[in-house]
Amino acid sequence: MIDWKRSISRRQAAEVLTAIALILWRVWEIPLVNLWRDWITVLAVYWGFLIFVENPRLRGRVTLVSAAGLMLLYGWGQFPHLLSQFGGPR
Amino acid sequence: MIEGLLWMALAHGAVLLASHAVLRRIRTENPLPNGVLFVLIHLLLVSGVVLVAGLTGFLRPRPLGLFGAVLLAALLLLREHRELRLPARPDVGRATAALAALIGLRLLLQVWFFAPFDGDAVSYHLPKIAEWVQRGAFTREMGSDYCAPFPAGFELVETWWVVFLHHDVLIEMAGVEFALLGFLAVRLLAEGVGLSPRPAFLAATLYVLTPTFTLQNVACLNDAPVAALVLTIAAFVVTRAHPVLLLLPLGLVAGIKGTGLYALPGWVVLALLLRKEPFARPASVRWATALGVAALAVGGYWYVRNFVWYGSPVYPVKSGELSFHQQVYYIQVGPSLASLRYSLDSLVSDLIYDRQKGFSTLGTGVSGWGILPFSLGALAVLHEIRGDRKLRQVALAFLISTLTVLLMVKTDAWFARFLLSTPALACIAVARLAGTLRPVAVIVALGAALQFVGTMLPQQWPPGDMVAMMRKPWRTRSAAAFVDVEPTNEPVAVYAVRRSPTYLMYGPDYSRRVEYLRDVKIADLADELDRRGLRLLYLNIYQRPKYDFEALVRRGTFGQVQRNYYRRL
Numbered sequence: 001m002i003d004w005k006r007s008i009s010r011r012q013a014a015e016v017l018t019a020i021a022l023i024l025w026r027v028w029e030i031p032l033v034n035l036w037r038d039w040i041t042v043l044a045v046y047w048g049f050l051i052f053v054e055n056p057r058l059r060g061r062v063t064l065v066s067a068a069g070l071m072l073l074y075g076w077g078q079f080p081h082l083l084s085q086f087g088g089p090r
Numbered sequence: 091m092i093e094g095l096l097w098m099a100l101a102h103g104a105v106l107l108a109s110h111a112v113l114r115r116i117r118t119e120n121p122l123p124n125g126v127l128f129v130l131i132h133l134l135l136v137s138g139v140v141l142v143a144g145l146t147g148f149l150r151p152r153p154l155g156l157f158g159a160v161l162l163a164a165l166l167l168l169r170e171h172r173e174l175r176l177p178a179r180p181d182v183g184r185a186t187a188a189l190a191a192l193i194g195l196r197l198l199l200q201v202w203f204f205a206p207f208d209g210d211a212v213s214y215h216l217p218k219i220a221e222w223v224q225r226g227a228f229t230r231e232m233g234s235d236y237c238a239p240f241p242a243g244f245e246l247v248e249t250w251w252v253v254f255l256h257h258d259v260l261i262e263m264a265g266v267e268f269a270l271l272g273f274l275a276v277r278l279l280a281e282g283v284g285l286s287p288r289p290a291f292l293a294a295t296l297y298v299l300t301p302t303f304t305l306q307n308v309a310c311l312n313d314a315p316v317a318a319l320v321l322t323i324a325a326f327v328v329t330r331a332h333p334v335l336l337l338l339p340l341g342l343v344a345g346i347k348g349t350g351l352y353a354l355p356g357w358v359v360l361a362l363l364l365r366k367e368p369f370a371r372p373a374s375v376r377w378a379t380a381l382g383v384a385a386l387a388v389g390g391y392w393y394v395r396n397f398v399w400y401g402s403p404v405y406p407v408k409s410g411e412l413s414f415h416q417q418v419y420y421i422q423v424g425p426s427l428a429s430l431r432y433s434l435d436s437l438v439s440d441l442i443y444d445r446q447k448g449f450s451t452l453g454t455g456v457s458g459w460g461i462l463p464f465s466l467g468a469l470a471v472l473h474e475i476r477g478d479r480k481l482r483q484v485a486l487a488f489l490i491s492t493l494t495v496l497l498m499v500k501t502d503a504w505f506a507r508f509l510l511s512t513p514a515l516a517c518i519a520v521a522r523l524a525g526t527l528r529p530v531a532v533i534v535a536l537g538a539a540l541q542f543v544g545t546m547l548p549q550q551w552p553p554g555d556m557v558a559m560m561r562k563p564w565r566t567r568s569a570a571a572f573v574d575v576e577p578t579n580e581p582v583a584v585y586a587v588r589r590s591p592t593y594l595m596y597g598p599d600y601s602r603r604v605e606y607l608r609d610v611k612i613a614d615l616a617d618e619l620d621r622r623g624l625r626l627l628y629l630n631i632y633q634r635p636k637y638d639f640e641a642l643v644r645r646g647t648f649g650q651v652q653r654n655y656y657r658r659l
Binding site for chain 1: 438439442444445447461464465466469473476527536540543546547553
């Protein structure tokens with residue numbers, strides 16, 4: 001699915017470097033154990049995936065799974081506040 | 091009240107018809123921007139009428155209503171009503187239409203059931219409106235807050251909704267009009283980057299659900315109107331509207347809040363990138379130029395006023411030595427790389443998760459962008475910009491705008507409210523992705539439902555307090571009870587250097603007299619009250635001078651009524 005032998009264009013190289021730079025920034029900024037739930041890191045990894053994978057079906061699946069994962073991550077923080085609006089603990 | 095309703099109907103009808111008449115003269119060959127143009131013209135006319143009426147002392151129902159009647163008669167004689175055409179039925183999916191209708195209905199219900207409750211609004215945005223409506227003219231008195239002299243372009247539109255009824259029950263309609271502008275601007279922007287009508291409508295609908303944006307629309311705050319106008323500028327740049335048409339949103343946004351101007355560099359860059367594409371000319375460049383100049387005049391008025399009154403067009407923003415009071419409400423002057431660094435880090439490391447607090451009107455401790463831009467929206471932006479040059483250019487403009495705003499505002503718990511236009515990019519990308527990846531619709535529906543539910547009530551107040559306020563009869567509906575400034579029916583003197591919700595003291599029908607005491611020593615307070623014939627004092631000062639005041643209470647000069655209220659004995 002991923003053609004590693006395929007030569008990459010200059011634009012792709014720039015994209016890869018940017019994604020790597022973003023990950024390095026996050027590695028520098030936050031503890032490694034928290035990296036999996038860091039928004040920027042998830043986006044950077046997803047970006048890298050888009051650069052190398054062109055199969056539309058696989059892209060679609062990964063996009064949906066990533067979106068669902070980010071929704072869970074978001075919900076973990078926000079939902080308690082949301083529930084408090086309807087009588088849950090504040 | 092009945093007479094007020096009559097004048098209101100006449101004046102509103104006249105300005106709506108006049109807006110349509112003006113639109114006929116500046117509409118573009120491309121029909122897409124005309125909806126946005128109509129709302130812009132209406133906002134400009136409303137602002138202009140209130141501004142002139144305020145300056146000339148005619149800010150009362152009858153003069154404004156009579157003006158409306160004359161204007162309406164003239165327009166009817168000119169047969170302008172015969173030119174009215176209902177807008178074409180939008181091409182929109184059933185689910186999107188249902189969601190948009192629900193949002194619209196909810197906004198109207200919130201307008202009716204909410205009374206102004208936000209701390210900033212009732213402390214420094216709205217007291218000036220209460221003074222204007224009571225006096226029937228603009229006043230030098232605008233309340234005791236340090237931030238009261240800021241530009242009041244949004245307050246002009248709010249005044250339009252309260253002056254006829256002499257009551258604030260409909261004051262939030264001003265924000266609803268800007269919500270409509272934001273909706274139309276995002277739809278135009280989406281169509282400008284190549285989306286077909288259905289996904290463009292979806293993008294606009296999702297944008298209006300942005301938590302802080304949708305809550306601000308009914309909270310008398312001006313960051314959402316600024317975002318709507320910035321998005322209008324963006325949409326005009328993308329659709330290559332004639333440069334003179336850009337003066338309309340530019341003038342209006344300058345008159346509402348300077349932060350709107352901080353977002354401009356991104357759109358200037360985009361205009362340069364698109365410079366080879368031809369402009370869409372308005373029907374009459376002369377009319378468009380006149381309107382643009384009028385918008386700059388309406389927006390620029392506040393800067394001229396502040397220069398005349400305070401010696402600085404951007405007062406109370408100032409650099410150099412600051413008093414303690416000024417430091418408390420310090421407003422950053424000029425660019426700061428430190429602010430950019432700290433705010434950006436705070437935004438992407440913390441605020442974007444919206445996990446510290448619930449959604450509130452100021453977005454305290456959160457980005458207030460919601461679950462969709464955080465999850466699917468961010469992924470969709472990356473997915474979509476890789477294959478579309480124009481969307482990539484627009485994304486670059488959004489990025490630059492976001493960074494320039496962060497460069498210009500200080501890092502605090504509320505700075506994300508200045509970035510309310512940014513989530514529009516995510517909404518456009520989501521709508522675009524949904525067109526090619528069908529299962530995305532499930533995530534969009536779930537995210538939209540959560541954002542809708544999460545923004546039923548602002549979460550900065552306990553829901554019970556909000557519900558209790560909503561249950562009050564509309565004539566007496568006020569947030570005073572839970573903001574703790576429940577006034578009595580007698581006139582009140584305000585002695586406050588700390589932020590105080592003084593708007594609530596006027597009452598929802600502006601029937602109560604509020605007087606602000608300035609440059610009075612604590613020891614002279616009793617004499618000052620006697621001189622003005624007042625008995626009730628609202629006191630909100632720092633602890634040190636409060637010790638001095640408490641000595642007066644012990645001496646029997648004043649007696650405490652409730653928390654911050656004292657009675658002259």
